[in-house]
Amino acid sequence: MAISMHIITADMEDIMNGEMRLEDGRIDLTSLAETMWKQGRRFWWLLLLLAGIGAAACSFLVKKTYQPVYTAFAAYAVSSDSVYAGNKNYEQKVAEQIGVVFPYILTSDVLREKVCEKMGTKTMPGSIDASVVQDTNLITIRARAASAGRAYELLQAVLACYPEILHPVTGVLKMELLDESGVPHQPDNIPDGRRAALEGAAGGSLLFILIVLFGAMAKKTVKNREDLQRLTQIHYLGSLPKTRAKKRSAAFLDARYAICARLEKELKKKNMHTLLVTSAVAGEGKTTVACNLALGLEKKGYSVLLLDADLRKPAVCRTIQLDSGTEGAYEVLTGQRTAEEVKIRCRDTQLCVIAGTKSLSSTQQILGTGKIAEIIKQLEKEADLVIVDTPPAGILSDAAMLASCVDGGVFVVRQDFADVRILTEGIRELSEAGMEFAGCILNQTEHK
Secondary structure (H helix, E strand, O other): OOHHHHHHHHHHHHHHHOOOEEOOEEEHHHHHHHHHHHHHHHHHHHHHHHHHHHHHHHHHHHHHOOOOOOOEEEEEEEEEEOOOOOOOHHHHHHHHHHHHHHHHHHOHHHHHHHHHHHHOOOOOOOOEEEEEEOOOOEEEEEEEOHHHHHHHHHHHHHHHHHHOOOOOOOOEEEEEEHHHHHHHHOOOOOOOHHHHHHHHHHHHHHHHHHHHHHHHHHHHOOOOHHHHHHHHHOOOEEEEEEEHHHHHHHHHHHHHHHHHHHHHHHHHHOOOEEEEEEEOOOOOOHHHHHHHHHHHHOOOOEEEEEEEOOOOOOHHHHHHOOOOOOOOOHHHHHOOOOHHHHHHHOOOOOOOEEEOOOOOOHHHHOOOOOOHHHHHHHHHOOEEEEEOOOHHHHHEEHHHHHHHHHOOOEEEEOOOOOOHHHHHHHHHHHOOOOOOOOEEEEEEEEEO
């Protein structure tokens, strides 16, 4: 029975409205976090790249834009020649008065002109300021410039010029020099390249997190069994855990056995003897699943023939570690050899394989002749079950072209991998081509 198109369309609309949203409209933070974690692990190199670029860029900018600032200063004790000279409170008030008045004097055009005249420059080569130490008669004058020599020269010019301007405001003052910096030995703003690099790396890392966040929110994939059944409306055969290709775990073998048992019931119920295995996109593990279905059903006593009909990227023999030889499915389809001549029997089993030996860029001429339908019908007489591995259905038309040549199909979906738009499009095309599904399998699941 073909899949109902209106059901697929309705589910697709649900996905478009937000796969990571709960029924009440809230975002599923757990699912979002899991997706971000997986994306982060997958693209860890991007984190290193962005952090490295950020660190290098900030370090470069610090060096490129760095302008040293040197400060020369002179500290004075202020006293007066008036009758109140020696009075601590009076001298403190005089110092405070200078501290208030001095900023205005420092910014006055009169002082600037005199300082520039004394230094022989047209503009002030830096900045000057003054401050009073609280509750004292101590005042500090500072001159800042881009070089140590200029800062000290500016300070001396200000000290030479300001009494003439300050006298009319404060009267005659005595200013006893207490401390002087001399020519500064190092700038005030020593560049911190390490800190800049750390800040740049942190900025790059933050950018990576934002990229992963937006990617996780935009990515719409199948996360679990519920997603798969809601999207496809295909009988669920089970899931295969993620495992190493050459080392099948006990959990994997148990899952394979359970899937084969459920598939066996579907085959008997729907009287299927030829089975197409496909997926939405490349990388979902359809060939691995096809090989494991063949091996699992062979262990249950079936004589199985596995046909590698993925003429674009044949991989059956490599998956089950068989020598494919030099002739296989391509030679049979082009009439150069018979199926019997190229058939490979797996040692100590009833499993036979017709391997893919050539990778073709275009398969339309070969698959469009109807020759493959005749071959599958012939192979059906020689085995209890014929399993046909095909290219992905979501991006290529090969699987849809073969849909009418088999009794049914198994659709493989890798957990959190293919976009649901491509997945549903592949199922739709197969359904429209007359495919009756025996079931679907969620592949490479990660159990916590």
